[in-house]
Amino acid sequence: MDSPPDHFDASGEMRDRLEKLSALRQAGVEPYPPRFSRDHTAAQVRSRVEAEGQVERVTVAGRLLAKRGSGGMTFAPLQDRSGQIQLVAQRDVVGEAAYAGFADLDRGDIVGASGPARKTRRGEPSVWLDSFRLLAKSLRPLPEKWHGLKDVETRYRQRYVDLIVNAESREVFLKRSRIISAVRRLLDADGYIEVETPTLQEIPGGGHARPFSTHHNALQHDLYLRIALELPLKRLIVGGLERVYEIGRNFRNEGIDRTHSPEFTTLECYHAFTDLSGMLDLTERIFTAAAEAAGTELEPEYEGERIDLRPPFQRRSMVDLVAEQTGRRLTGLELAGAYEELVEPGIVQPTFVTDYPVETSPLARRREDDPRFVERSELIIGGREYANAFTELTDPIDQRQRFEDQLAQKSAGFEEAHPFDEDFVRALEYGMPPSGGLGVGIDRLVMLLTGQAAIRDVILFPQLKKEQ
RNA sequence: GCCGGUGUAGCUCAGCGGUAGAGCAGCGGCCUUUUAAGCCGAUGGUCCGGGGUUCGAAUCCCCGCGCCGGCACCA
Numbered sequence: 001m002d003s004p005p006d007h008f009d010a011s012g013e014m015r016d017r018l019e020k021l022s023a024l025r026q027a028g029v030e031p032y033p034p035r036f037s038r039d040h041t042a043a044q045v046r047s048r049v050e051a052e053g054q055v056e057r058v059t060v061a062g063r064l065l066a067k068r069g070s071g072g073m074t075f076a077p078l079q080d081r082s083g084q085i086q087l088v089a090q091r092d093v094v095g096e097a098a099y100a101g102f103a104d105l106d107r108g109d110i111v112g113a114s115g116p117a118r119k120t121r122r123g124e125p126s127v128w129l130d131s132f133r134l135l136a137k138s139l140r141p142l143p144e145k146w147h148g149l150k151d152v153e154t155r156y157r158q159r160y161v162d163l164i165v166n167a168e169s170r171e172v173f174l175k176r177s178r179i180i181s182a183v184r185r186l187l188d189a190d191g192y193i194e195v196e197t198p199t200l201q202e203i204p205g206g207g208h209a210r211p212f213s214t215h216h217n218a219l220q221h222d223l224y225l226r227i228a229l230e231l232p233l234k235r236l237i238v239g240g241l242e243r244v245y246e247i248g249r250n251f252r253n254e255g256i257d258r259t260h261s262p263e264f265t266t267l268e269c270y271h272a273f274t275d276l277s278g279m280l281d282l283t284e285r286i287f288t289a290a291a292e293a294a295g296t297e298l299e300p301e302y303e304g305e306r307i308d309l310r311p312p313f314q315r316r317s318m319v320d321l322v323a324e325q326t327g328r329r330l331t332g333l334e335l336a337g338a339y340e341e342l343v344e345p346g347i348v349q350p351t352f353v354t355d356y357p358v359e360t361s362p363l364a365r366r367r368e369d370d371p372r373f374v375e376r377s378e379l380i381i382g383g384r385e386y387a388n389a390f391t392e393l394t395d396p397i398d399q400r401q402r403f404e405d406q407l408a409q410k411s412a413g414f415e416e417a418h419p420f421d422e423d424f425v426r427a428l429e430y431g432m433p434p435s436g437g438l439g440v441g442i443d444r445l446v447m448l449l450t451g452q453a454a455i456r457d458v459i460l461f462p463q464l465k466k467e468q
Numbered sequence: 469g470c471c472g473g474u475g476u477a478g479c480u481c482a483g484c485g486g487u488a489g490a491g492c493a494g495c496g497g498c499c500u501u502u503u504a505a506g507c508c509g510a511u512g513g514u515c516c517g518g519g520g521u522u523c524g525a526a527u528c529c530c531c532g533c534g535c536c537g538g539c540a541c542c543a
Contacts, residue, residue, distance in 0.1 A: 073502080141494070151480090255469095
């Protein structure tokens, strides 16, 4: 029953391991037992050994990363969630049969082990086995320990291997989790409630992007995967929830590159009775909290630049920025185009770029002193957009007009113009309190705070083409 | 979609017209304090896939696929 299926045998090493598996089963050893209890993690053993010198008996469990040593003594580092601890097996202690069994273990096997713990002569905290148990036989060889796994394609396609052997990779995803937790804690403490809104939508609104489309068979209609979280959340502000946020996945059917993934995570939050400036303050607090959670202090190094995240961030008018470059005070789509081409790529330190032309922002409130612009601001760092905030448009009459303008842009050839959302207008017609809204690109934030150049390196399972 | 790079043993890589290589891992033997790496020995390959040129192709040419980078797209 353990004869190797042919797709299995790439190396011969797998054959060897399968033979060991058979031998174990014949000897009555279950190579995949259902459970095992440990009482210490690797890190706990290490700190107890440091503190107490000698620890009576501990039970640890994890993955065997190597085996070395000689003759009657074998050393084997074991890795668990907390780190590594060395196992020491001595023939004189465990007996001939058990010692041979230990020597038969392979790199990559999951093992449970018990024994007293103390340092070796070389000072390495170790568990001196009195017994061990195989918890899962590993059939595939792990990448070499010294050079590790470098091949990026394998790292993405087989993230589990990457996580086993690359501590830096584990670190990135640990930090990602901590960053998101910190953001949640901050918003929760501010009285926001976390909500979940539909991923499948009839009208993919809240942004300008090509959506993925799908079809619901029972409902017999087409649906889109959301491209933004905005419109459902604002309906909740109409509903009186006053402070809501969602951290969720967006989907955009566009090109993939170092900073764009077809599915990516954003935070959006909406707050009644505040405005753009309130949301910019919140943005600064979110970035500060995230940086602290990532342990980067407030001055991470990113792509060769030291980024200064100490608030307040600079606030600059788009019109002024473009005028500095071109000598011309532009408006409308011409302004937005010049800004994106000439100004944005050159902004390195965190900068809130404010006063977007109304044409590019169909969901933001107009400035009272100049209705050609809206109360909107994007946070730019290193030439990239990290956050987008505005004073929300709450006037249903104006909102209807904006949607109509978008329809006009669409018929003029702008594919990604914002679709008309009649129900959203209806919601505004009930009355929405004056509010501020904010969106933050979580993946990019994690990239910044973990020093990763590619969005793929902060997404556990990035989309790749089909493996042949 | 376009341009460039790249794909060789489980991993990391060399080889770039003339019998497919190294280190590590794995396998067999010896070894009771190791920290990538003890010693000896024997192994291990659809050189990404398919065509072609050539006496001979991992190597040159064509087509295709994956990955990486850039551009386009992403206001």
